[in-house]
Amino acid sequence: xxxxxxxQNNYTLEMIDQRLLPVEFKVNEYxxxxxxxxxxxxxxxxxxxxxxxxxxxxxxxxxxxSDAQTVDELREDLNQAVRVLEKARPTAVxxxxxxxxxxRRTADVADSPDALREAVLEExxxxxxxxxxxxxxxxxxxxxxxxxGDTIIHHCNTGALATVDWGxxxxxxxxxHEQGKDIHVLVDETRPRLQGARxxxxxxxxxxxxxxxxxxxxxxxxxxxxxxxxxxxxxxxVAANGDVANKIGTYMLALAAxxxxxxxxxxxxxxxxxLSLASGDQIPIEERAVDEVLGxxxxxxxxAPEQASARNIAFDITPxxxxxxxxxxxxxxxxxxxxxxPPVVPED
Amino acid sequence: xxxxxxxQNNYTLEMIDQRLLPVEFKVNEYxxxxxxxxxxxxxxxxxxxxxxxxxxxxxxxxxxxSDAQTVDELREDLNQAVRVLEKARPTAVxxxxxxxxxxRRTADVADSPDALREAVLEExxxxxxxxxxxxxxxxxxxxxxxxxGDTIIHHCNTGALATVDWGxxxxxxxxxHEQGKDIHVLVDETRPRLQGARxxxxxxxxxxxxxxxxxxxxxxxxxxxxxxxxxxxxxxxVAANGDVANKIGTYMLALAAxxxxxxxxxxxxxxxxxLSLASGDQIPIEERAVDEVLGxxxxxxxxAPEQASARNIAFDITPxxxxxxxxxxxxxxxxxxxxxxPPVVPED
Numbered sequence: 227x228x229x230x231x232x233x234q235n236n237y238t239l240e241m242i243d244q245r246l247l248p249v250e251f252k253v254n255e256y257x258x259x260x261x262x263x264x265x266x267x268x269x270x271x272x273x274x275x276x277x278x279x280x281x282x283x284x285x286x287x288x289x290x291x292s293d294a295q296t297v298d299e300l301r302e303d304l305n306q307a308v309r310v311l312e313k314a315r316p317t318a319v320x321x322x323x324x325x326x327x328x329x330r331r332t333a334d335v336a337d338s339p340d341a342l343r344e345a346v347l348e349e350x351x352x353x354x355x356x357x358x359x360x361x362x363x364x365x366x367x368x369x370x371x372x373x374x375g376d377t378i379i380h381h382c383n384t385g386a387l388a389t390v391d392w393g394x395x396x397x398x399x400x401x402x403h404e405q406g407k408d409i410h411v412l413v414d415e416t417r418p419r420l421q422g423a424r425x426x427x428x429x430x431x432x433x434x435x436x437x438x439x440x441x442x443x444x445x446x447x448x449x450x451x452x453x454x455x456x457x458x459x460x461x462x463x464v465a466a467n468g469d470v471a472n473k474i475g476t477y478m479l480a481l482a483a484x485x486x487x488x489x490x491x492x493x494x495x496x497x498x499x500x501l502s503l504a505s506g507d508q509i510p511i512e513e514r515a516v517d518e519v520l521g522x523x524x525x526x527x528x529x530a531p532e533q534a535s536a537r538n539i540a541f542d543i544t545p546x547x548x549x550x551x552x553x554x555x556x557x558x559x560x561x562x563x564x565x566x567x568p569p570v571v572p573e574d
Numbered sequence: 575x576x577x578x579x580x581x582q583n584n585y586t587l588e589m590i591d592q593r594l595l596p597v598e599f600k601v602n603e604y605x606x607x608x609x610x611x612x613x614x615x616x617x618x619x620x621x622x623x624x625x626x627x628x629x630x631x632x633x634x635x636x637x638x639x640s641d642a643q644t645v646d647e648l649r650e651d652l653n654q655a656v657r658v659l660e661k662a663r664p665t666a667v668x669x670x671x672x673x674x675x676x677x678r679r680t681a682d683v684a685d686s687p688d689a690l691r692e693a694v695l696e697e698x699x700x701x702x703x704x705x706x707x708x709x710x711x712x713x714x715x716x717x718x719x720x721x722x723g724d725t726i727i728h729h730c731n732t733g734a735l736a737t738v739d740w741g742x743x744x745x746x747x748x749x750x751h752e753q754g755k756d757i758h759v760l761v762d763e764t765r766p767r768l769q770g771a772r773x774x775x776x777x778x779x780x781x782x783x784x785x786x787x788x789x790x791x792x793x794x795x796x797x798x799x800x801x802x803x804x805x806x807x808x809x810x811x812v813a814a815n816g817d818v819a820n821k822i823g824t825y826m827l828a829l830a831a832x833x834x835x836x837x838x839x840x841x842x843x844x845x846x847x848x849l850s851l852a853s854g855d856q857i858p859i860e861e862r863a864v865d866e867v868l869g870x871x872x873x874x875x876x877x878a879p880e881q882a883s884a885r886n887i888a889f890d891i892t893p894x895x896x897x898x899x900x901x902x903x904x905x906x907x908x909x910x911x912x913x914x915x916p917p918v919v920p921e922d
Contacts, residue, residue: 427882450891
């Protein structure tokens, strides 16, 4: 089952509701692009590549939802859908990348509204199918960096659930495991939304890969006591200089890795690299509702005082000096990133 | 109300049950030193100075609990109580410090068992009373480091609840606030036991000090974006070279502070400084039950998969190179700590 998937029977987008995992496995069906945008905002689907796929199919939903009678009318409806979808979340560049790619590649379709609808869907499907292949290629390149016996710290969820299928950083771990390498994963629980404890642990259980969940702030202890050989994570956007915007906590993790000479790799499809931004400080950082921080119960007991005040920053910037390599579908890119990015990209 | 308090009416130790805060304020009564040891293990009381006070009164409980008819018999019972109490938690040195001090200072009492009982209680009471005064002195020294307008990141709970009264690092914040300085506190929620979100936020509410709870992994973002002027925390044990054992996450926090040239201060009574250990790697690090990591519910939903595996490291070592100063009741100690520790201590 793919994380995001087109249902051709009724022209809907199907997505695993990741908010319910690991307790419940449920697939939602979307027939309105505005609901797709809301689902992205609410984190029914999350992970930069999966958000890209969801947005792509969201535009296909918009195409078939529209009762436009002319190509121009339909294109107007699609533009409106792009405006709504691209605002769903600000940090992951894959969202706008997917929408722009579809609009660009269907710009010449003028035969009929239905031809345009089909072209939009075809491009969305292509993005989704490519994502799986790209992940496999990334995983193959990244797995070469993993040694037999490695203990690896992994942040957030970057597995099949964060992509259309297979995964980025977790895909590297999966492929290394399938190659027969003996691997142990320390799973950052990843406050506040706990994607590590909820989703990565769930995936690792399914893949039969050995792991322990840790709270994010324990990573430093395991690194400084020599128990960790690699640190891996994905990215929501990479700037032209190699600064990495990723799930909050990545910066402190990468810093602790650097402080102990443990290599830290960001694993990303090239669609996550945003060459229009010179450095990380230009990447928009999302701040989310505080109930994700305050709504905790620990061993049956409510945690924070009523009406406590909080902040909820969803991403941080890891400066390029802390990144040992950026693993892409075209190979591993090493510093200096401002020179070596982007990696050679196949013909567009 | 003190966190730990002797009840002379029935020779019992009263302690606020900190596991129930902020939902419920309840005081437990202890008439068996083994229950005191269990309460320390279970974190009814926590925080290095408060643990010292609880252990001291725990020994007084043992003295009055014993039906020994001779001084020698009573001393044997006390030695047995020391053995049980000192094992309650391994990392905070204040525990064994308090027990050793009482046994040393009552070593000459030979008149009668009741005289020894009274001497033990008197010394325990002295430790508790001194702790409050020591905290006030630390707070006064530390408050000089705080500027009007500072935003301060605080880790774990180091307030009145972590001591007999007033607090160490949070005591500094309280005193600076009482001096009229405009202060905002970013409260590390402090996974896994969430002492920040539960206890520090509860205390700051009571003191009317402005704060926001953040997840521990957000500290790096606030530091790297220039929103923080000071970082403060306590310690459970400080080695002779200034390495600091403190609540898990302190190392990554201090590292992020250093990476952004923000000063990080450890605020500790001199009883927390263990000159018998040359460096931090000799400090025993407690590992606790995994339900503290796995037993989370977020917004009503269980987080980790059933039977997920986890690790729960309770403390980490922050190397002295990341510590800007150690605030004690005798003043602020600056690097090089191996030369400048201990600060001048009043006659023992």
